[in-house]
Amino acid sequence: MTSTLPPTTAPSTKKQGLYRKTALVAGGLYLLTFASSIPAVPLLEPVLNNANYIISSGADNRVLFACLLDFINALAAIGTAVALFPVVKRQNESLALGFVTTRLFEAAVIVIGIVSLLSIVTLRQPGASGAEADSLVVAGQSLVAVRDWTMLLGPGFMAAVNALLIGTLMYKSGLVPRIIPTVGLIGAPLLLASSIATLFGVFGQFSPVAMILVAPIFFWELSLGTWLVVKGFKPAPIIEHA
Secondary structure: OOOOOOOOOOOOHHHHHHHHHHHHHHHHHHHHHHHHHHHHHHHOHHHHHOOOHHHOOOOHHHHHHHHHHHHHHHHHHHHHHHHHHHHHOOOOHHHHHHHHHHHHHHHHHHHHHHHHHHHHHHHOOOOOOHHHHHHHHHHHHHHHHHHHHHHHHHHHHHHHHHHHHHHHHHHHHOOOOOHHHHHHHHHHHHHHHHHHHHHOOOOOOOOHHHHHHHHHHHHHHHHHHHHHHHOOOOOOHHHHOO
């Protein structure tokens, strides 16, 4: 008497549902990084561009809300890596672990920038004058400088590295259409070059040239998040035979 074994070339219904939920969570978190980080930019304009903010009447609630959005962005960034790790580690565990590590580092650096701006809110004294005002202005400018450097080291350098890692994993695994990670793999060295150029003062972090160089990474993460939410993972050996 012979027995018939169930086919192993396709994942079970239960696994399909699990991977669909994983893709939905990861994609949703990618989109959340956009929904939180983009509105924070104009909201932080007063504290970032007004050298005397720390001794002015200020717009603390606006700055606090922007910091909250940046904090959500940092948590969502970590969440993307945590959500994808159990899947992409089947392709290459070392690269997957590297992706989680760089995401954690990027988020930690973002939080340092948040703390520096929150410190300005705490130190703000609109009635200060004379030497006290001068010292506060210097302190405020120093804290803004810290935040500027965190934006270069976190969403700059580390974002380029983690794009290389997860882009490679997505390209080799075939979990999404290969055109999507290809954009990331092209954008990563461009962002890295832009960050290095900014580091050495070739152009500003938010100059037109820098914005052009960062555009591929922007579209890579946006397209990845959108695809995962709308379509989920494509059938691929690393999940079919998991």
